[in-house]
Amino acid sequence: MKKQFFLVLTAVALGVVFIFALAYATQQAPDTITMESKLFSKHKKSLVTLSHKKHNVDYKIGCADCHHVYKDGKNVWKEGDAVQKCDACHTEAKAPKAKEGEPKLSKAEKIKKYYYSAIHENCVACHKDLKKKDKTKVVPTKCAECHPKKK
Ligand code: HEC
Ligand code: HEC
Ligand code: HEC
Numbered sequence: 001m002k003k004q005f006f007l008v009l010t011a012v013a014l015g016v017v018f019i020f021a022l023a024y025a026t027q028q029a030p031d032t033i034t035m036e037s038k039l040f041s042k043h044k045k046s047l048v049t050l051s052h053k054k055h056n057v058d059y060k061i062g063c064a065d066c067h068h069v070y071k072d073g074k075n076v077w078k079e080g081d082a083v084q085k086c087d088a089c090h091t092e093a094k095a096p097k098a099k100e101g102e103p104k105l106s107k108a109e110k111i112k113k114y115y116y117s118a119i120h121e122n123c124v125a126c127h128k129d130l131k132k133k134d135k136t137k138v139v140p141t142k143c144a145e146c147h148p149k150k151k
């Protein structure tokens with residue numbers, strides 16, 4: 001009786017491992033992503049759609065330029081590894097304004113904690129760099145270029 005129970009338990013455990021392995025193996029990079037983080041109870045701005053595949057294939061940006069897992073200050077994420085949503089680690093919505101007399105958070109501290117800072121640093125900083133290098137580049141850097149007015 002005991003042995004049978006153990007066998008069933010082993011089978012169930014193996015099944016669970018198998019399903020997780022499958023989920024990781026089939027995690028696909030989507031072509032486009034309309035970003036709508038649950039951290040914002042309400043979106044004040046219009047939603048932004050990232051041309052995920054274009055950024056990688058046409059604009060030749062490596063996965064690891066956007067996806068990371070830091071270990072001892074180094075990005076150890078590599079293609080094939082599971083991808084977590086940005087807000088799984090940048091877990092707070094937006095930094096509150098520092099009160100009078102209180103020390104301000106550094107830019108790095110804000111980025112590490114707050115999704116709002118992390119996502120804008122990722123998208124906008126790269127676009128601004130591109131524009132700096134080539135003024136004729138058409139890339140969204142201003143608020144309304146990514147968040148056109150809501151109708
Ligand atoms: C390159 C594109 C881009 C630019 C430029 C940009 N944003 Fe965003 N913004 C995003 C993305 C992507 C998100 C994440 C949305 C999500 O996941 O819900 C976001 C989120 C937000 C949010 C939180 C969600 C909401 O709707 O309330 C606010 C507020 C916001 N942006 C304001 C701004 C402001 C203000 C500017 C200009 C100073 C700006 N953004 C410039 C891409 C951009
Ligand atoms: C320009 C930046 C950028 C590049 C380049 C990029 N990604 Fe992404 N990727 C994102 C963003 C942003 C998301 C949405 C994350 C979120 O919703 O929090 C995402 C989402 C994903 C997801 C889905 C995650 C989920 O759970 O929803 C996978 C898988 C993924 N990327 C894999 C890849 C792979 C593989 C490559 C390279 C072939 C790649 N990405 C290149 C920015 C990028
Ligand atoms: C597994 C956790 C984790 C995930 C998932 C994650 N981040 Fe980060 N991210 C961090 C940590 C930790 C740091 C701080 C690194 C440091 O300063 O040592 C960081 C730093 C950053 C930085 C500043 C440094 C740099 O690499 O440019 C940006 C911008 C950023 N993240 C954006 C994003 C975006 C956009 C996504 C989703 C596509 C994302 N992060 C997903 C943990 C994560």
Ligand code: HEC
Pocket residue numbers: 048049050051054055059061065066119122123124126127130137138139140146
């Ligand atoms: C490492 C650089 C880099 C990062 C990071 C990046 N982009 Fe871009 N983005 C580009 C380049 C390059 C172009 C194309 C410029 C051109 O047309 O030559 C572009 C174009 C765009 C465009 C206009 C054309 C299109 O394909 O839709 C949008 C919108 C855009 N990016 C949104 C985003 C958002 C949202 C994020 C963050 C989640 C992001 N980008 C992160 C480099 C980047």
